[in-house]
Amino acid sequence: MIDPEKIPSQVRMCSACPKMCRHVCPTFFAWRSDSPTPHGRALLIHQEIKGTRQLDERGIEVLYQCLECAHCLTWCLPEIDIAEIVEHRRTELVKEGRHPAGLTSLVANVVEHHNPFGEAHNARSDWIEVSPKKGKRIAYFTGCTSAYREKEIVESTVKLLDSLGFDIVIPDEWCCGSPLLRTGFIDEALEQARHNVEVLNSLDVEEIVTTCPGCYRVLKQDYASHGLKLNSQVSHLSEFLETKIKDLKTARIEGKVTYHDPCHLGRHMDVYDAPRNVIQKVTGRKVVEMERHADNAMCCGNGAGMRLLFPEKAKAIGNERIRQAMDVGADMVVTACPFCRNMLASQSGDEIRVLDLPELVSLTLEDE
Amino acid sequence: MDSKIKTRLMKRIESIVGPENVTVHETDTVLNAHDAWPLSEAKIRAGESLPLADLVVFPASTGEVAEVLKVANEMEIPVTPVGGGAGTCGGTLPIYGGIQLDLKRMDKILNIDHESMLITVQSGIVGIDLEEAVNRHGYTMGHTPTSLRASNVGGFIATRSGGSLSSLYGKIEDLTLGLETVLADGSVIRTKAVPRHSVGPDLKQLFIGSEGTLGVITEATLRMFPIPDERRFRSMAFPDVHSGLTAIREIFRHVTPSLVRLYDPEDTAMFVANHFDVDEGDCMLMLGFDGTPAENDLSESKSVEVCLSKGGKDFGEGPSKRWWEHRYDMYYPNRLTTSGYAIGDTIDIVATYDKLENVYYAMKKAMEEHDAIVMSHFSHMYQNGGSIYMIFFTNQPDAETAWATYRRIWDDGVAACLREGGTMSHQHGVGLSRTTYTEGDMGSAFDVLRRIKKVLDPKGIMNPGKLGLGVRD
Structure with a gap:
């Protein structure tokens, strides 16, 4: 978490920069205006701190037109993390009761149903079938999006972990809190978090595995920064599979395969190699990289409330990312995030196939 | 602007570009006023406000630009064209309000002619996006200003910009073969893209460096080069x-x-x-x-x-x-250059070899007399002469003293340059920071520019106050 005392000097510097990162900002791409840009956001907060101008409704909207993808940070020599600064200000705005009305249903759904979609909680995992195994006992934290919207991710993950001999436990998880934390609703997020910590710590498991980078970041980083401690190690599936890479098989996969780095996994958690190594093992060849990859990867557009508040712009960003994959002649985009998978698949049409990592790895099981 | 006029103007502009592509919201005018003039940046840091437009308009086509200009001309509304907003001379600050005509949506590549090694683009394409696009085909634009990530083709052309490799590839005036410009009355003119010609004066050169005072550059055909081995x-x-x-x-x-x-x-x-x-x-x-x-x-x-x-x-x-x-590192803000009321700038003069050294010493002496650190490099060199980046930096106890010191360094630096036979800008342009020196630099030729301005923009709507033209009371 950012030290609030550092924010005034950082936004002062960023707000008067000659725009050295703007060219990679996905919301600049979507709006082609200097308003929803890193320096635009910094200028709003700087002017508020200096007393030049108060933040008005449009200014608040601009602060919520940020994906918190942190792509700007990759290009920032003074290392000013605008995503963190924006999130800090969003937290204050929520406390002031000045957040966008469009978020109200999201928050209410998570509080009441423990998922952002307002789906019944008992339908979250009652469809997931796991069978006891003698191997290492692990908890699989599916996350809301995979549990309700991208079920293939859960199905393929369970199938895969089962085939590797792991004893899978599906915990009575609630939303990890990521959508709430990223949009500024700390108290509501921590209510979810406390439940998850209690449930996960009560399990007799050696490791917690998740397929969602949003959950991964929150479980591994945000909980700890709010004083909540998980007793077991948390891994993203890509890291977990990398440790078992010798046990993975190679599938017959035609065409060029590229990898889209999820922001929460890459820039936020520094996991770049593990998914690539797993893909290489499964396909038998190196990933064909997009021009913008790893810490320079473009966001898919599906983060920090963007798709909820500005769906057409979010889709335009996802569409551009697909275009970038097509630029390198990719036939398949593999990602490691249900949000990215969801957005990219919605924009891919018939020309390019989008799979999440466990779906790709599961193809090796079909060959058997 | 009178609120009735503003409402009427807004309605007419909305009907041209669509309501989602025009804004009167003060927050948007503030966030879109941000250029890269060191004085603007210092003022932002100090908590001061920059001049604001009444409307920011984002057209998508030459036709929309033409219709917007027709309306502005009829209603006598000032128009300030903006490209990437990366100019270092205040050339895109809407100092008389009115319309800020922002070309960032006009970012399409229209044609690549592999036979002739030419590319035709809309003027709002950002430099680095263009360079990366042509790299995919094995070409380079040969144009690499430090602002490449933020500046766009329209801005390059409007300011006669130069890249760090201009000794070999030339400046944008050498790289531009064809141009489409919309004049103040909305008429669209095109100059043909040919490598050389002998049909009268080269009229595209009239608009290269015109800084939005004679028209709005909407399309350009530019040279490409094979990426060197x-x-x-x-x-x-x-x-x-x-x-x-x-x-x-x-x-x-x-x-x-x-x-x-x-x-x-x-x-x-x-x-x-x-x-x-x-x-x-x-x-x-x-x-x-x-x-x-x-x-x-x-x-x-x-x-x-x-x-x-x-x-x-x-x-x-x-x-x-x-x-x-x-090469981009120095362009980032840092603790030294942004502390207190720190302000620095570059006077990018140009002269022939017989004068260059004299210009350097005269400017250095004049600028150092104002409590400034001056450091310089000779870059963008050619067969007959080249440019000097006369870089200065000063830090004063308060804003008023800092901005006044900044102005005195400019005044005396440029005066020394002109006295020794130099020209005050090689690639950054004139904009607002040098507008009062323009006539002194151009001498008798300035009258030609003034007369051309009167013919092409009789109502003086195009970027008034810049390039020594159209200063209003």
Whole structure:
């Protein structure tokens, strides 16, 4: 978490920069205006701190037109993390009761149903079938999006972990809190978090595995920064599979395969190699990289409330990312995030196939 | 602007570009007023406000630009065209309000002509997006200003911009073959893209460097170059500016490097000596060569021979290569350059070799008299002369003193440049920061520009106050 005392000097510097990162900002791409840009956001907060101008409704909207993808940070020599600064200000705005009305249903759904979609909680995992195994006992934290919207991710993950001999436990998880934390609703997020910590710590498991980078970041980083401690190690599936890479098989996969780095996994958690190594093992060849990859990867557009508040712009960003994959002649985009998978698949049409990592790895099981 | 006029204007503009592509919201006018003029940046840091437009308009096509200008002309509303908003002279600040005509949505590549090695683009495409796009086809634009990530083609052309490799590839006026411009009355004019012609004056050159005062540049056809097989670097330290300049002059009589930068003792101490063991007072010459290995062998060996004969000490590729790899670093804000009421700027003058050294010493003396640190490098060098980046930096106890000191350094620096026969800008343009010096620089020729302005923009709506034109009461 950012030290609030550092924010005034950082936004002062960023707000008067000659725009050295703007060219990679996905919301600049979507709006082609200097308003929803890193320096635009910094200028709003700087002017508020200096007393030049108060933040008005449009200014608040601009602060919520940020994906918190942190792509700007990759290009920032003074290392000013605008995503963190924006999130800090969003937290204050929520406390002031000045957040966008469009978020109200999201928050209410998570509080009441423990998922952002307002789906019944008992339908979250009652469809997931796991069978006891003698191997290492692990908890699989599916996350809301995979549990309700991208079920293939859960199905393929369970199938895969089962085939590797792991004893899978599906915990009575609630939303990890990521959508709430990223949009500024700390108290509501921590209510979810406390439940998850209690449930996960009560399990007799050696490791917690998740397929969602949003959950991964929150479980591994945000909980700890709010004083909540998980007793077991948390891994993203890509890291977990990398440790078992010798046990993975190679599938017959035609065409060029590229990898889209999820922001929460890459820039936020520094996991770049593990998914690539797993893909290489499964396909038998190196990933064909997009021009913008790893810490320079473009966001898919599906983060920090963007798709909820500005769906057409979010889709335009996802569409551009697909275009970038097509630029390198990719036939398949593999990602490691249900949000990215969801957005990219919605924009891919018939020309390019989008799979999440466990779906790709599961193809090796079909060959058997 | 009167609220009734504003409402009427808004309605008419909305009908042209659509309501989602025009805004009167103050927050948007504030966030879109941000340019890269060091005085604007210093004022932002100090909590001051920049001049604001009444409307920011984002057209998507030449036709929309033409319709917007027709309305503005009829209603006599000032129009300030904006490209990337990366200008360093305040040229895009809407100092008389009115319409800020922002071209960022006009970012399409319209055609690549592989036979002629030409590309036609809308003027709102950002420099780095264009460079990356042509790289995919094996070309380079040969145009690499430090602002490449933020500036766009329209801005390049409107300010006669130059890249760090202009010694070989030329400036944007050399790289632009065809142009489409919309005049103040909404008429669209096109100049044909041909390599050379003999049909009267080259009218596209009238708009290259016009800074939005004569029309809005909407499309351009630009030259491309094959990506060179190799870019090679070499560095030489000279005991003083004079010997370094003598070597540069001599090198251009034989070969044409792509990169030529001679750092004076202060600039060498600041940016080179902390990484390389340079003797105090020495001046570092950085050279770059683009071509095949065989071509570069020839260019490099001849350059080395010349440098050694003029007292140069060989530093290999190190300093030049390091500069190239870190060429954007100095453009970022840092704690020194943004502390308190710190303000710095660059007067990017240009002169022929017979005057260049005199201009340098005269400007340095004049600028240093105002409590400024002055460091300089000679870059963008050619057969007949080149540019000097006269960089200054000052930090004063309060905003009023800082902005006044800044102005005095500019006044006396430019006066010294003109007195010694230099021209006050090589590539940054005039904008607002140099607008009052324009007539002094152009001399009798300025009257021609003034008359042209009167004919093309009789109501004076186009970017008033810039380029020495259209200052309103």
